[in-house]
Amino acid sequence: MGERTATVAAEVGLHARPAATFVQTAMKAPMDITVARSTGGDPVNGKSILQIMALDVRKGEQIVIRAEGEGSEEILDALATIASTP
Structure with missing residues (x-):
């Protein structure tokens, strides 16, 4: 299982637009x-x-993001980037 830890950087946290982009x-x-x-x-x-x-x-x-399966490393990288983008 892949895992990434990311520090949320958006002023609003993981809410509203950052949460929508993440999902x-x-x-x-x-x-x-x-x-x-x-x-x-x-x-x-x-x-x-x-x-x-x-x-x-x-x-x-x-936050800790987890995923398992083919392509999980790429999606984890993308999600960690979204979470850590101001």
Whole structure:
């Protein structure tokens, strides 16, 4: 299973437009993708805008993104980039 840790850089955290961009990118991948706070807690579906927003991740907080399967490294890189872009 692939994994990336990213620090959320957007002023609004992983909400609104950054969350929508994250989910739209995740939905292009054929595999399951999960996202969790790096401080713990249950992972949520990375393809669900409601679950991503419910994490309530703020600017400066870290998330752990996980995916498994063919192409997972590329999608993980893309999602980590989205999360860490201001």
